[in-house]
Amino acid sequence: MTTANKEVNELIKREYEHGFVTDIEVDTFEPGLNEDVITRLSEIKKEPQFMLEWRLKAYRRWLEMEEPDWAHLGYERIDYNDISYYSAPKRKEDMPQSLDEVDPELLKTYERLGIPLHEHAKLAGVAVDAVFDSVSVATTFKEPLAKAGVIFCSISEAVRDYPELVQKYLGTVVPHTDNFFAGLNAAVFSDGTFVYVPKGVRCPMELSTYFRINAANTGQFERTLIIADEGSYVSYLEGCTAPMRDENQLHAAVVELIALDDAEIKYSTVQNWYPGDENGKGGIYNFVTKRAACIGKNSKVSWTQVETGSAITWKYPSCILRGEGSVGEFYSVALTHNYQQADTGTKMIHLGKNTTSTIISKGISAGKSSNVYRGLVKFGPRAEGARNFTECDSLLIGDQCGAHTFPYIESLNKSAIVEHEATTSKVSDEQMFLCRQRGIDMERAVSMIVNGFCKDVFKELPMEFAVEAGKLLEVSLEGSVG
Amino acid sequence: MLSIKNLHASVEGKEILKGINLEIKAGEVHAIMGPNGSGKSTLAQVLAGNDAFEVTSGSVTMHGEDLLEKATEERARDGVFLAFQYPVEIPGVSNLQFMRTSVNAMRHHRGESEMNAAEFMKMAREISKQVDLDPAFLKRGVNEGFSGGEKKRNEIMQALMLQPKLAILDETDSGLDIDALKVVSDGVNALRAEDRAILMVTHYQRLLDHIVPDFVHVLAEGKIVKSGGRELALELEERGYAWLGIKDDETAASSALSNSAN
Ligand SMILES: Nc1ncnc2c1ncn2[C@@H]1O[C@H](COP(=O)(O)OP(=O)(O)O)[C@@H](O)[C@H]1O
Ligand SMILES: [Mg+2]
Numbered sequence: 001m002t003t004a005n006k007e008v009n010e011l012i013k014r015e016y017e018h019g020f021v022t023d024i025e026v027d028t029f030e031p032g033l034n035e036d037v038i039t040r041l042s043e044i045k046k047e048p049q050f051m052l053e054w055r056l057k058a059y060r061r062w063l064e065m066e067e068p069d070w071a072h073l074g075y076e077r078i079d080y081n082d083i084s085y086y087s088a089p090k091r092k093e094d095m096p097q098s099l100d101e102v103d104p105e106l107l108k109t110y111e112r113l114g115i116p117l118h119e120h121a122k123l124a125g126v127a128v129d130a131v132f133d134s135v136s137v138a139t140t141f142k143e144p145l146a147k148a149g150v151i152f153c154s155i156s157e158a159v160r161d162y163p164e165l166v167q168k169y170l171g172t173v174v175p176h177t178d179n180f181f182a183g184l185n186a187a188v189f190s191d192g193t194f195v196y197v198p199k200g201v202r203c204p205m206e207l208s209t210y211f212r213i214n215a216a217n218t219g220q221f222e223r224t225l226i227i228a229d230e231g232s233y234v235s236y237l238e239g240c241t242a243p244m245r246d247e248n249q250l251h252a253a254v255v256e257l258i259a260l261d262d263a264e265i266k267y268s269t270v271q272n273w274y275p276g277d278e279n280g281k282g283g284i285y286n287f288v289t290k291r292a293a294c295i296g297k298n299s300k301v302s303w304t305q306v307e308t309g310s311a312i313t314w315k316y317p318s319c320i321l322r323g324e325g326s327v328g329e330f331y332s333v334a335l336t337h338n339y340q341q342a343d344t345g346t347k348m349i350h351l352g353k354n355t356t357s358t359i360i361s362k363g364i365s366a367g368k369s370s371n372v373y374r375g376l377v378k379f380g381p382r383a384e385g386a387r388n389f390t391e392c393d394s395l396l397i398g399d400q401c402g403a404h405t406f407p408y409i410e411s412l413n414k415s416a417i418v419e420h421e422a423t424t425s426k427v428s429d430e431q432m433f434l435c436r437q438r439g440i441d442m443e444r445a446v447s448m449i450v451n452g453f454c455k456d457v458f459k460e461l462p463m464e465f466a467v468e469a470g471k472l473l474e475v476s477l478e479g480s481v482g
Numbered sequence: 483m484l485s486i487k488n489l490h491a492s493v494e495g496k497e498i499l500k501g502i503n504l505e506i507k508a509g510e511v512h513a514i515m516g517p518n519g520s521g522k523s524t525l526a527q528v529l530a531g532n533d534a535f536e537v538t539s540g541s542v543t544m545h546g547e548d549l550l551e552k553a554t555e556e557r558a559r560d561g562v563f564l565a566f567q568y569p570v571e572i573p574g575v576s577n578l579q580f581m582r583t584s585v586n587a588m589r590h591h592r593g594e595s596e597m598n599a600a601e602f603m604k605m606a607r608e609i610s611k612q613v614d615l616d617p618a619f620l621k622r623g624v625n626e627g628f629s630g631g632e633k634k635r636n637e638i639m640q641a642l643m644l645q646p647k648l649a650i651l652d653e654t655d656s657g658l659d660i661d662a663l664k665v666v667s668d669g670v671n672a673l674r675a676e677d678r679a680i681l682m683v684t685h686y687q688r689l690l691d692h693i694v695p696d697f698v699h700v701l702a703e704g705k706i707v708k709s710g711g712r713e714l715a716l717e718l719e720e721r722g723y724a725w726l727g728i729k730d731d732e733t734a735a736s737s738a739l740s741n742s743a744n
Contacts (some may be wrong), residue, residue, distance in 0.1 A: 430570040433532050434624075436554040437564050438584035438640065439591065448583060452574030452623065 029086040035059065038187055041086050045156050048163055058176035058186030065180045078285070083250060085188045085221070148204050150234075151196040155223050158194035165196055169227055173256035173293045173320070181252040181287040181314075185221045189254065192222035197232040197263075206462055208237045224255040228263035230296065235266040235462060251310075253288045261296030261323065268461055269317075270469055272309040272476075278338045278367075283311025290317035294326035294355075302329040303346065304460045306469045308476040311340060316374065318347035321355035321386075328357040331457040333469070335450075335476055336369035336401070345375040345406075350386040350416065359390040362454050365401035366477065376408045379416035386416045394424040395453045397446065397477075425453075447474040483508045483679050484549075484648055489540035491528045497538070498524045500704035506648075511680040513690055515715065516701035517723055522683040523567055525701070526652045529681075530564040531557050544648065559591040561647025565637035565654050567683075572624035577636070578606060580624045585643055605643065612672070613639045614665045630657035638669040649673055650681045655689035667692030687715040702728040 029037060038059055042052040067077070145152050151162060159166050176186035193209045209224070228234055257265050267290075276283025286309075292301035303317035319328030330346035348357035357377065365371040377388045394403035405422055427449050435445035451458070451470050458466045484506040491499040498521045506512055514522055528535050529542065531554035542549040549557060572580065586596045597605070607617050613635040625633055634654050641649050654666055670693050673680060682695065690698070690712070698714040699706045700723075708714065708726055718725070 428570065429534065431572055433530075433534075433554065434566065434570050434572070435580075435584075437530050437558050437562075437566075438580070438644070439555055439558040439587040440583055441555050441587070444583065444587070448575055448579070449572055452572055455574040 029084045031084045032081045033059075033083070033085060033188065037085055041188065041190070044086065045159070047156075047159050050163070050167060051159050054171070054176075055187050055189075058183055059188075061177060062180070062183035062187055065183050067180050078250060080184070086190055144204060148201055149198040150201060150203050151194065152207055153194055155189070155192040155194045155225060158225070162194070162196070165227065166194070166225070169256070169258055170223075170225055171256075173258060173291045174254050174289050179289060182254050182289045185223060185252050185254040185289070189221045189223035192224045192253070193226075193236075193238075194224070195226040195234060195236065197228045197234045199229045200231040201229075202232065203234040206235050206237060208239070220251045220253070222253045224253070225258075226256070226265055226267070227258045228260065228265045228299075230260045231262045232260075233264045233266075235268070237268040237270070237462060239270045239272070251284050251286045251288070253290075255288070255290040255317075257290075257292035257301055259292065259294045259296055259299035259301055259323075259326070262298050263296055264300040264302075265292065266302045266462075267292075267304070267317070269303075269305040269307070270461075270472060271305065271307045271313070272472055274309060274311075276311040276339060283340070284309065286310035286313045286315065288313075288315040290315065292317070292319045292328070294319060294321050294323050294328060296323045296326070298325045298327075299323050300327040300329075302331070302460065304329075304331040304457065305333070305344075306454075306457070306461070306472065307332070307334040307342060307344060308472055310342075313340075313342040313344055315344045316346055318349065319357065320349045320351065321357065321383075322351045323355075324352045325354045326352055327355070329460075330357075330359045330361070331460040332361045333364070333454045333457045333473075334362070334371060334373075335364040335366070335473060336371045337366035337397075337476070338369060339367070340369045342370070343372040343374055345373045347376040347378070348388055349376075349378045349380070350383040350388070350413075351380040352383065352386075354385045355383060356386065357388045359388070359392075360456055361390075361392045362457055363392070363394045363403050363405075364397065364450055364453065365394070365403050366397035368400045370402045370404075372404045372406065374406045374408075376410070377418060378409075379411040379413045381412045383413045384415050386413065388416075388418045390418070390420045392420075392422045393453070394422075395450065396424065396426045397450075443474075443477070447477050450477060483545060484681075485541075485543045486529075487541045489525075489528070489542060490538045491524060491535050492538055493524065493535050498535070498704050499528065501540070502701075502704075502706060504699065504706065506679045506681060508647075508679055509674075509676045510697065511674065511682065511693065511695045512697045512699065513682045513684060513695040513715065514699050514701055514706075515684055515687065515718060517728060518685065520701045520728075521704045522685075522701055523652055524704075526564055526567075526650045526681075526683055529557075529648075529650055530554060530562055555587075559588055563641050563644055563646030563649045565634075565641055565649070565651040567652040567656070569625045569628075569633045569637055571626045573626055575624050576621050577624050578603070578620040581606060581620075581640060581643060584640070588644060609639050609642045612642065613669050614662075615639060631659070631662045634658060634666055635662070635669070638666055638673075641673055642669060646678065648679050648681065650683070652683045653685060654682070655684055655686065663689070663692065687719045690715045700726060700728070702726070 035056060038055050039052065042055060171186065174182050176183045195207060197203050226234065226236060257267060259265050274283055294301055301319050305317065307313055317330060321328050328348050332344065334342045334344050336342045345361065346359055348359065350357065359375060361373045363371040363373055373392050375390065377390065379386050390407060392405050392407065394405065396403060403424060407420060409418055427446060431449055432442065432445055436442065450473055458469055461469055486502050486504040489499055489502040490497065502525060514525065516522055524535060528537060537550055544560065582602045585602065589596060606620055610617050610620060615632065615635050619632065625636065628636060634657065637654060651670065655663055658666060667689065682693065694712055698710055698712065700708040
């Protein structure tokens with residue numbers, strides 16, 4: 001290791017900023033998973049019968065499923081009976097009727113997380129739905145959204161208030177049979193977000209959800225369903241944090257997006273779950289299934305993600321491009337350091353004519369971390385004139401980390417065109433020396449170099465979050481110069 | 483201002499600098515000449531603090547302070563500037579952002595407030611004109627896709643922005659056509675000041691037609707073998723390094739239009 005690298009390693013040792021535990025009274029289930037637990041969960045949420053049946057069916061199937069081990073990851077097997085499947089802040093009333101009724105401790109938590117529930121939210125013009133452990137706590141900006149006809153609420157509310165929409169679309173993109181974690185989520189999902197944008201409506205503001213895992217030994221299984229009806233547009237952002245705990249915590253979310261004719265959904269994620277300490281102890285296991293169905297003609301879905309947290313990330317936001325001329329995009333920055341492991345990428349499934357997709361993936365590895373891009377681009381027999389462009393770039397900081405790229409291409413249509421570019425580079429000693437010679441300290445230098453590397457992805461984020469993402473990278477890289 | 487005493491330095495266990503002695507006063511311009519591989523860049527890099535090079539013995543002081551014990555960025559903030567022979571690219575980081583971060587790091591060190599974007603932009607535009615660079619290049623990635631000449635002008639531009647105490651210019655003349663050489667030389671001459679020292683490394687004497695040095699030193703195999711005034715460079719051009727018993731793969735006289743300097 002060169003001297004510069006050693007110093008860089010020193011710098012990578014950073015503290016997790018959001019690692020505080022909130023001291024509030026909670027209702028929590030005993031750890032364990034069985035049909036009774038699922039029934040109680042469904043009862044607490046006052047779900048209609050169809051929902052309970054849907055959950056139980058998923059659960060029974062899940063019992064027969066095997067946990068996948070093909071990802072480029074190593075972790076100890078999870079005992080699913082050690083996890084509690086429901087944790088909610090205690091409330092006097094059934095549900096808070098307004099923000100004023102939300103536990104002030106909880107609001108303070110959000111403030112410390114930098115979540116602008118009151119003024120900031122207004123300034124930024126962001127409607128925030130905050131999910132704390134298992135339940136959705138508050139949704140702001142319901143009124144202006146309602147005026148535009150946009151439904152933006154917790155999925156629990158949607159199950160009760162819009163059962164037809166939920167029943168029509170839930171599980172159509174990610175069926176419970178899809179994979180082990182999707183099966184588990186379908187059985188026990190606790191809360192999440194629901195968005196419906198009606199025909200021809202351009203959602204008047206950015207929608208946003210913040211997730212936070214607080215209680216110990218709790219799994220978080222949120223479920224998000226977004227439907228963009230014909231000719232509509234919506235941009236949605238989710239942010240995630242969790243306190244520092246020595247035990248690993250499980251996060252197994254499912255996100256389903258549905259875009260009808262000429263509709264567009266922009267889905268951005270800034271994921272900063274607790275990554276574990278510098279020795280690899282603790283941290284979130286983030287096993288997520290995200291998928292979009294572009295069923296309409298000329299529909300479009302963009303996934304943009306900035307992933308800096310979690311001990312393990314297992315995540316492949318994908319697009320099924322069924323509608324003629326539909327467009328799928330995936331822009332990703334995944335940063336790992338210390339002992340973090342990330343296996344992430346996308347699947348672009350081209351089924352319709354003239355469908356196009358773009359994949360830009362930027363992987364940054366520091367410390368002893370491992371960062372994998374795994375992508376599939378598939379062209380079905382009817383995907384005449386379909387096209388994909390893929391660019392996968394890896395940046396290494398130091399010489400103890402790893403980056404791997406696994407791009408898979410399957411084509412059943414001769415007219416389909418794929419372009420693929422891949423690079424691996426290092427934050428070089430020469431670059432560091434140049435910056436330092438100009439008076440810039442090492443931490444600043446690394447963060448500047450990394451931000452430059454990510455530029456093509458950051459420019460896809462909504463403006464106010466692009467700045468945040470840049471800052472987040474800076475924090476995540478503290479102690480990472482190596 | 484700068485005092486180098488018996489400086490020895492090696493890279494990968496191989497000794498490159500074998501006892502350099504040099505005194506530079508404020509206001510002076512010194513030229514270091516010598517054939518390829520004689521250790522000119524090594525001297526420049528060691529002064530700037532590149533830790534790929536190991537100082538094995540000797541001392542360097544600047545304004546009476548031990549320079550060698552300071553980290554690269556501290557030296558820079560104390561006014562050491564190195565114009566690189568081979569400036570490296572930093573993809574995706576705009577030149578503007580890079581320079582502004584640099585200028586503000588220096589200002590912060592001096593206890594001054596940061597320059598805002600508008601102020602900075604104004605200064606950057608003016609100086610870019612001074613070195614004949616289209617302001618549009620400020621938006622491009624640092625050295626990304628710059629031509630050889632643009633890279634050199636960019637280095638001089640940064641020196642002009644940072645106003646260092648000691649400017650070390652490593653082969654800032656190489657790869658330049660006559661017009662660009664004029665622009666770069668004008669830039670360097672603009673840097674000349676009472677309270678500033680300039681150490682110019684060059685393989686050829688042609689730069690010295692434009693920037694007249696106070697002293698010329700000839701470096702060979704890690705040692706300064708001869709020092710003199712302006713006339714030493716001219717004599718070298720006429721008679722070649724062989725005159726001093728130095729081996730060189732090219733003769734100095736063929737240098738006037740060469741752009742393959744190392
Ligand atoms: N990073 C390095 N690794 C190994 N050898 C080096 C390195 N830098 C310079 N050298 C060697 O040191 C000697 C002097 O090089 P340099 O200082 O670049 O000479 P000059 O600038 O006078 O042409 C050469 O023999 C060169 O090969
Ligand atoms: Mg050289």
